Amino acid sequence: MIIAVASGKGGTGKTTVATSLALAISELSPIVLDCDVEAPNAHIFLQPEFDKRREVNIPIPKVDEKRCTGCGHCAEICQYHAIVSVADKVLVFPQLCHGCGSCTLQCPEKAITETPRPLGMLEAGPAKSGIRFARGVLNVGEPMAVPVIRELKQWQLVHDGAKVIIDAPPGTSCPVVESVRGADFVLLITEPTPFGLHDLRLAVTLTRELDLPAGVVINRDGVGDTGVIDYCQNSGLPILMRIPLERRIGEAISRGQTLVEAFPEYLPRFRQLYDQILSSSKNRADPVQTPNTETQPPSSIKARSP
Amino acid sequence: MKVAITAGEPNFEAKLEPRFGRCAYFLIVETETQDWKPMQNPAADAMGGAGPQAAQFLADQGVEAVISGEFGPNAYTALEAAGIRMFRTRVENISSLFEKFLTDQLEPISGPTSPQRHGGRRARG
Numbered sequence: 001m002i003i004a005v006a007s008g009k010g011g012t013g014k015t016t017v018a019t020s021l022a023l024a025i026s027e028l029s030p031i032v033l034d035c036d037v038e039a040p041n042a043h044i045f046l047q048p049e050f051d052k053r054r055e056v057n058i059p060i061p062k063v064d065e066k067r068c069t070g071c072g073h074c075a076e077i078c079q080y081h082a083i084v085s086v087a088d089k090v091l092v093f094p095q096l097c098h099g100c101g102s103c104t105l106q107c108p109e110k111a112i113t114e115t116p117r118p119l120g121m122l123e124a125g126p127a128k129s130g131i132r133f134a135r136g137v138l139n140v141g142e143p144m145a146v147p148v149i150r151e152l153k154q155w156q157l158v159h160d161g162a163k164v165i166i167d168a169p170p171g172t173s174c175p176v177v178e179s180v181r182g183a184d185f186v187l188l189i190t191e192p193t194p195f196g197l198h199d200l201r202l203a204v205t206l207t208r209e210l211d212l213p214a215g216v217v218i219n220r221d222g223v224g225d226t227g228v229i230d231y232c233q234n235s236g237l238p239i240l241m242r243i244p245l246e247r248r249i250g251e252a253i254s255r256g257q258t259l260v261e262a263f264p265e266y267l268p269r270f271r272q273l274y275d276q277i278l279s280s281s282k283n284r285a286d287p288v289q290t291p292n293t294e295t296q297p298p299s300s301i302k303a304r305s306p
Numbered sequence: 307m308k309v310a311i312t313a314g315e316p317n318f319e320a321k322l323e324p325r326f327g328r329c330a331y332f333l334i335v336e337t338e339t340q341d342w343k344p345m346q347n348p349a350a351d352a353m354g355g356a357g358p359q360a361a362q363f364l365a366d367q368g369v370e371a372v373i374s375g376e377f378g379p380n381a382y383t384a385l386e387a388a389g390i391r392m393f394r395t396r397v398e399n400i401s402s403l404f405e406k407f408l409t410d411q412l413e414p415i416s417g418p419t420s421p422q423r424h425g426g427r428r429a430r431g
Contacts, residue, residue: 075362083353086365086388093380095422096355 003277004183004212008199010170012189012242014217015196016253017169018167018274019045020185020260026129026269028163034135035179036169037148039121043135045258048127054155056136056148057116058099063090067111074103074112096145120148122155145175172206180207186214187240187273193224197231204237213280217273220245238241241273307337307373310364311400312374314346318404322397323374327356334367335404357381364390373403373412382418393421 005018015034019042022030034042061074061083072085082096083103094117104112119142124134136152138145153166170180180186186207190196200216207214216232221242232239243249243259252262260266312329313320323329330350335342345367349359357377361384364372371391385392394411395403406412 081349081352081359082360083383084358084365084387086362086384089387091358091384091387093355093358093383096358096380169422 001162001278001281002183002185003167004166004180004186005166005189006168006169006176006180006203006206007187007189008172008201008203009190009196010291012170012191012196013171013217014189015042015045015167016219016259017187017217017241017243018042019258020266021274022046022131022165023129023258023260024267025274026131029130029132030163030165031132031134032127032165032167033152034133034167035149035152035175036167037136037138037145037152038169040135040137042167043127043133044256046131046133047125048125048131048133050123050125052122052124052293054122054151056122056151057096058117058144058147059101059104059114060094060097060099060117060120061092061103061112062115063092064111064113067109069109069111070276071108074107077102077106094269097181098144099147119144122148122152124155126293145169146178149175149178153178158198171185172202177210180212181210183212185277186212187217187277188214188237189217189219190228191224192218192222192226192228194227195226200228200231204235213239213252214278215280217241217243219243238276240276241269301303307371308369309335309337309404310367310369310372310401311335312347312371312372313344313400313427315425318342318401319402322373322375322395322400322403324397326372326377326381327352327358327360327376329374332360332364332367332369332372333400334369337408340404355380358384361385361388361390364388371407373407377415377418379418382415383431 005014007014022032032042034040068090070085070088074083076086079100080096082093084091093232104114120136120138122136127133134152136148138148166179169175188200188203190200215238217240222245310332312323313331313333314323316331318333319384328350329347331344332347333344335344347360348363349356352359357380360417363382365388369390373393373395377392392415394415
C-alpha cells in the first residue's frame, strides 16, 4: 500500500498530513519516504535516527583522448546535449548528463568509460513510534532530483505488504511524477483559496494523466472561498478531511510538533482517513496487483475506526 | 569566413535576438561574398543543453565567429573549444551589426556573459 501525499501548491500542509497519517497508523510500522529531496523536512517532525546512508550517483562519460577519433557519434546520439564534439575535441557537460550510458555503449572506438558523479544522499533509520523513515537529500545547486527520488523509492520499498507514505515535493514536474508513480492512492492537500484551487487543478491533471486514484484534504478550512469545494464536487473528487484554520494548530506546527501529537483528538480522524484511502484504492479494479493484505483492512484498523 | 548572427526571424534587416542558445535562427553570413542564409536553430526549444547543442550545430556548419547578446557558461565552453570567436553586442539591426563586425567595431568576449540556466521554462512552486 503506497499513499503519496502531494499538492500543486507549496506550503499547503503535505508534510503535516503525511507525518500525522503515519503516526495515526504507527502500529502498522509504516515507512515514510521524504521525496521532497530539494528541501526535505519531514525528519523535523518525526525525528529519525539515521543509521543507514548511501550516496546517489549517476555515471557520466569520460573520454580517452588517445582512442577518440573525433567522429562525433556520441554528440549525435546524446538526447541531452551533454557531450559535444568540436574541432577534434570531445567535451562533456556533467550537469546536463542524465547518465543513460548511450555514448559509452555506442562509441565505435570504445573510447568512453564511465565515472560516477554524486547527486545526493539517501538516509534511513527508525523514527518516532515505530515509524521507519527514509529521505533523499539532493546536493545544493544540483538540478537532477529524479534519480535521487527513484533510488530512494527502490531502496526502501522492501516488501509488498509495507505501508508506505510518500511526502512528495510541490508542483507537477518530473520530481513529482517520479514521487507519485506507482502509488495506490494520491492524497492531494490544498487550501480553500483561488491559489489552492489553481494548483489543485494542475495536480489533479497529473493524477489523471498517471491514472491514479486521488482524494483531497482541505487544510486551513474556513478561509478563502468555496471554489475548491465546488470544483471537487463537480469533478467527482472526494474531500476526505478538513483541517480548520486555527491559531493553535499553526502555533503547534511552528514549534515542530505534529498535528496528532499536539491535538490527539485528530488521531481517530487520521485513522478514518486511512480507512477511506484503503477502501478507495481497493474499489479500483487493478488486475496487475497481486492480492495481499491490502484487500482487507487489517482488523486492528477496523477496530479503531470510529 | 562564415559568421553566425542570432536572429528571431529569417531576415537580414531584423533585430538581433540576444539569446545565443535559444534564438530561433542563425543568419550565416559569408564575409567574402556577403551572401547570407537563415538556418533554424535546432536547440531553440531544447529541454536543456541548448548552449552546447547550438554550439555543436555552428561548429558543424564551419562557422568561425558568432554575434549574439548573451553567452552562457556551457555555450561559452563549447564555442571556445570549437575555436569560434564570440562577439557580444546590444540589440541592433543585424545588417548594421554585420557592418560593425567587418570594420572591427565589435568586442570579442573572454568569458561567459550570463549565468547557468537549466531548461527552457523551468519553475518551481
